[in-house]
Amino acid sequence: MEPLVNYLFVSAVLFAIGVYGLVTKKNALRMLFAVEILINAANLNFVAFTRYLHPTSVTGHSLAMFSIALAAAEAAVGLAIILAVFRLRKDVDVSEIKGLRG
Amino acid sequence: MVDVTFLVLAAVTIVSAIVALEAKEVVYGALALALCFVGIAGFFALLDAVFLAMFQLTVYVGAIAVLILFTVMLVRREEWLKVKEGVHKAAGVLVAIVVALCFGYFVYASTMTHTTPSVEQAPFTLIGAQILSDYWLALIALALVLASAVIGAVVLAKLERD
């Protein structure tokens, strides 16, 4: 089997890609993709730690399951918001949506 | 040394994550994101968490990727061309590389040098027992969150019929 650190490094690289996407992109859908990549990186981390450090318990697996279900809920609401904003403004550039800026 | 399955899965996951963010067409990005989810499910299977791998495939690929693709296709295509890409792309790439290198250093220089786990992974039937006994409050909260998310999404995305 692989050393634990290899799994953690893959998870770290995915996290970095997610952070890059969230910081750089202006398209709302791309930012949603980046958030999903971040959540997946964290789930991979949980499961890797459970396998190597506490193989007799499944706490990491339950946590990952909760995280996956919550990510589904959040993606649904986020996409509904993007759809509603797009219908109103015909644009998904997040730097153009500044109606509430003080 | 490192084995081939792990390397191939890592390459597929990371490359499809990058393609998901960088592809010109958002539909290709969404499909690459689905491939990334499949790669993560492969990682779960490699870590002896087959139940979780099937769960990830069913929820992420079967529901979330379909939802994302649906939304991407419901929006007219010509509008996408007007969104300019990020201006400070080089700075973003630099930040990402610095973050990855820092995490890599912390991880490789740490004391977590476990290679082969000594014990078998506990069976997946314990997950249900644990959720229903130790984390029952989280389960009920999750049910309420999912219900409110569904209602909220339906209300938000409804067409105004006057």
Next chain:
Amino acid sequence: MLRTFLGFLTRIVILIVVVLVLGLVAISAAYYLIGPILPITPSMLIRPQEALAFTFALMNTDLFKITIFPGFTFVVLYGAVAVLWERKLLAKMQLRIGPLYAGRFEGILQPIADVMKLLSKELVIPKVVDRFFFILAPILTVTIATAAVAVIPVTERWVIARSDIGVLVIFAVLAFFPLTALMAAWSSNSRYPMIGGVRALHQLVAYEIPLVLSTITPVVYAGSLDLIEIVEKQSNIWFILLAPISALTFYICSLAELERIPFDLPEAEPEVASGWLAEYGSMNFGLVMGVAVYIKLYVLSALFTTLFLGGWLGYHPLPPEFWFLLKTFIVTTLLIIPRGVYPRLRIDLLLKQSWARYLILALINLAVAAAAVLGGFKP
């Protein structure tokens, strides 16, 4: 009338009996004529395991299981037989004769004729199409449909991959189909496939949920997600008698997942100009409509048999593989029959039925099963 349905069945039975008798004659002829020359002893015919140990060792390898028996060749042959059986059955229901000319006896070689026709047509790929996904979508559909065959057990020893979570693997595979339908529809770059594709997506996603819920009821009764254990727990009573509403919901939702009439709208010929497959040509079309749909038909029929009808359990003199095939064939016939009987449902009625009716039906039986098992009921 010489060409009625009963006449057709009689002819098929006569064909099978003639083939078996000829086989027996050939074996005894080989034994008596070649026997004295080659060292074939009578005990080899009575106990062929001694002489044919090599054959039995070959049948236990993984390669045989994947490619031949419960795997690819068997499933594709089953699909070919299902194509012919569907056309003949529908023809008899509509007072027609059905395919008659390919092959001298009752059109037996019609599936081969269909495949040759599809292969010999020109593969048209329109210019405005997204080439990569256009060609990838049918290949992916067939791949994913075949992936589900890996966990279906024909008997305890005839299963490709025995896993603790067989039922979940089927769910995960079923979840991929909306994605490939959407890929095929979007890459066609045209209006009618898009409408058909979005409707197919709605239908597949909406009917996945009652299907999954009605599958959980036998799991609750058997106490395990392993398909082989679910069949073994049915040795006293079949689950279709314990969970009839779930079986009915599973049956109706499999009709919807297979995009069969009455849930045919995404591929309706006169309505959406053949739906999400409108731009597909000869073998692209053949891969999806000919191969993948019939592999899905086998998977869902076999799943119904395993979950509700007791899999391979049957009376002893006949082998368990025969019982499994018989039951799966009966379920396939039941899935084919509505095509000749019912009209097509409109898309909004279809979706409303899924959310308002079948979801509740599946939940009712699940609640009854959960209450029974918690109260100490063991099947």
